[in-house]
Amino acid sequence: MAASAALCLRLRTGLRLGARGLCTRLATPSPRAPDQAAEIRSRGGTQAQGSQKQQQQQRGSEGPSYAKKVALWIAGLLGAGGTVSVVYIFGNNSVDETGAKIPDEFDNDPVLVQQLRRTYKYFKDYRQMIIEPTSPCLLPDPLREPYYQPPYTLVLELTGVLLHPEWSLATGWRFKKRPGIETLFQQLAPLYEIVIFTSETGMTAFPLIDSVDPHGFISYRLFRDATRYMEGHHVKVPGHSCLNRDPARVVIVDCKKEAFRLQPYNGVALRPWDGNSDDRVLLDLSAFLKTIALNNVEDVRTVLEHYALEEDPLEAFKQRQSRLEQQGGTAALAELSKSSKQNLFFSSLTSRLWPRSKQP
Numbered sequence: 001m002a003a004s005a006a007l008c009l010r011l012r013t014g015l016r017l018g019a020r021g022l023c024t025r026l027a028t029p030s031p032r033a034p035d036q037a038a039e040i041r042s043r044g045g046t047q048a049q050g051s052q053k054q055q056q057q058q059r060g061s062e063g064p065s066y067a068k069k070v071a072l073w074i075a076g077l078l079g080a081g082g083t084v085s086v087v088y089i090f091g092n093n094s095v096d097e098t099g100a101k102i103p104d105e106f107d108n109d110p111v112l113v114q115q116l117r118r119t120y121k122y123f124k125d126y127r128q129m130i131i132e133p134t135s136p137c138l139l140p141d142p143l144r145e146p147y148y149q150p151p152y153t154l155v156l157e158l159t160g161v162l163l164h165p166e167w168s169l170a171t172g173w174r175f176k177k178r179p180g181i182e183t184l185f186q187q188l189a190p191l192y193e194i195v196i197f198t199s200e201t202g203m204t205a206f207p208l209i210d211s212v213d214p215h216g217f218i219s220y221r222l223f224r225d226a227t228r229y230m231e232g233h234h235v236k237v238p239g240h241s242c243l244n245r246d247p248a249r250v251v252i253v254d255c256k257k258e259a260f261r262l263q264p265y266n267g268v269a270l271r272p273w274d275g276n277s278d279d280r281v282l283l284d285l286s287a288f289l290k291t292i293a294l295n296n297v298e299d300v301r302t303v304l305e306h307y308a309l310e311e312d313p314l315e316a317f318k319q320r321q322s323r324l325e326q327q328g329g330t331a332a333l334a335e336l337s338k339s340s341k342q343n344l345f346f347s348s349l350t351s352r353l354w355p356r357s358k359q360p
Helices: 002-027 034-090 111-131 181-188 202-212 281-294 300-307 313-353
Strands: 152-156 163-168 172-177 192-197 220-222 228-230 233-235 250-254 267-269
Touching: 111 228, 152 281, 172 202, 181 192, 181 281, 202 220, 250 281, 250 300, 267 300, 267 313, 281 313, 300 313
Parallel strands: 152 192, 152 250, 192 220, 250 267
Antiparallel strands: 163 172, 228 233
């Protein structure tokens, strides 16, 4: 028994020592070469540097994000302050020449509601002023006797119809005058009340009109503020309620159909002039409008409607005019031949009935 107990004690001691030695071997790193040790140290240093860089990047990102938050906060304060200032400025009652407040329909509302509603009404009216024409009646009443009022009204666009803008590095912007302007004005001034109605501003167009019309054939001048702004286009309103002229006797000449979209049968759409010096469109336009006026057309829309779908209305008019002249020439020749035959018949009959006396 004693021997067996000693044997068990030895086995336990050996197992315990073997387990300790194995754990010590597993825990202790194996010896490495100097290069491997340096590589391990470099990897460890790289990892440490990477962690430091990540920390620095986090700190750097925290700085701009904080700055953005501060900037947004300041912008919000400024926006709120600007809004309050706008409401305070435009939300007060209007004053008369003595400085007394003018009562309006918002006086019975709470103070804050008054300010908001007046501000809204102010900006709504301002937007309406930009969109709508500056005046409900753009032209004065037609002249009465003993003054002469032309029977028709001609509304002309300036840029693209009468002038062509050109730009160069040496001269900047310059406007070239279209051939035939003088002829157009001289021939149509007795028949048409000439009105320049352009989408240009008055500051730009006023000196251009002076240079185009030195003799004063143009009766009135209307600019961009007289148009109606619709869907990105400046629309000209030729109706009786705005232009103060009978629409049945108003002709609009423009290079954009959108300019007379409200009354399409009052307009003649020309191709925009490209600056060609051999252009003769204004001469053809003068002949076309003279034909309308000399035939005393009661409603120009009945004539212009036939040319509304034509790509080039003036060319279509010239072709129809040439066909009518050919037909008229053929009819005149037929009538002349018929009358000559009748004259020959009557002359022969007369010579038979009343023979000439014979000379001795």
